[in-house]
Amino acid sequence: MSVITLTVDGCDVAVPAGASLLQAAGAAGVKLPTLCHLDGLTPVGACRLCLVALEGTTKLLPACATEAAEGMAVSTTSPELREYRRMAVELFFAEGNHICAYCVSNGACELQDVAVTVGMDHSRFPYRYPQRPVDASHPWFALDHNHCILCTRCVRVCDEIEGAHVWDLAERGSDCRIISGLDQPWGEVEACTSCGKCVEVCPTGALFHREDGTSEKHPHRELPFQLRLAREQGQWRNQGQALPQALEGGGEDPS
């Protein structure tokens, strides 16, 4: 395996070829704030929280979706980056209807956590209060668009791990939203296997178990990484059980 060497905040690091700048930052001991990133899913660079500066370019790059290259000099922290990250989080809060006090994920919410990380004590942007619906047509789960930050973790986990591709994005700009099936009520989408992975990976209270009340959502967000690892390593084969032909050699290339 070839190795890439680069510097992160002046610290020399070596990462395998194909690694992202987020992984390179991790190798340097730097923990960047993230929302849309989740180990085991394809990076998309949607939330812009992991933006880093690269020597030789004025453009800031999302670390999760940028491949490390030989000789790069990456800077992960500066007053400018801190300000942009805080602004991005304030915009998330101002854009939707995020009221922590009564949210299902209060206390276990990555948006709430990241607001602390970036030092957000208030939003300098006025709140929009958009009119957004709730889809409670599924017998077990519900989708509250008011809390959706369009990270697309649900879209990716359903497509890449479960293989059902129930979720997708529709519309653009401030009308952009998550849709199920062919923009049908979730409960009517036959492709949905009701596996609940989308609920587990949702960073906010947008997707939740219907029986969850305020502060009762405690998701398992390492699930996609563990599932992908299990598939890549064929962990189930160790159980001594034969697999159906279709699943044999199922270790898909993660890249």
Add this chain to the structure above:
Amino acid sequence: MRPRAGPPLPDAGAQLRRLRFATVWLAGCSGCHMSFLDLDEFLFDLADRVDIVYSPVASDIKVYPDGVDICLVEGAVANADNLELAFAVRARTALVVSFGDCAVTANVPGLRNLCGGPGHSSGEAVLRRGYVELADTHPGIPRAPGIVPELLERVLPLHEVIPVDLYLPGCPPSADRIRAALLPLLDGQRPRMDGPAMLRFG
């Protein structure tokens, strides 16, 4: 945008006398004030160091006084009375603290901003919903000018109405968080507002 660092505390002379301390209750559930009362024994220490010159839970004074050093403001700005009191607080207070999620974000009272849709007064819409559409008998929007304060078109966080010097989020902020913010203020220092113990919403 307003710079994040607020002004220093009251004038230097303020440290040589007893601080004039106030708390104000706008559109909120009073939970932040309950959390303030949850300071328990620390309230005695506080009473030793400050004069409480206005507070719904610690004084019976009806008019917001002049020359206040520190004021904790609970609640969003939802009606004409809230607005008038917020302006009075700003004009007569050295250091205004946005106290709790309703003051900082409009929080639950702000949910009525969803009524009526864009371009319409959510105040009118919420009254129509409550007193006309859902009325069993005698539908009609209550009006009592001068007695019942008029609702504003939108519920606003405090800092969208007046400049705020310090933000103390939480629904409610825990007594520990309130004490950790107040202790430095009493000594003329700004508290360090970072980390989950001091900043977390909800």
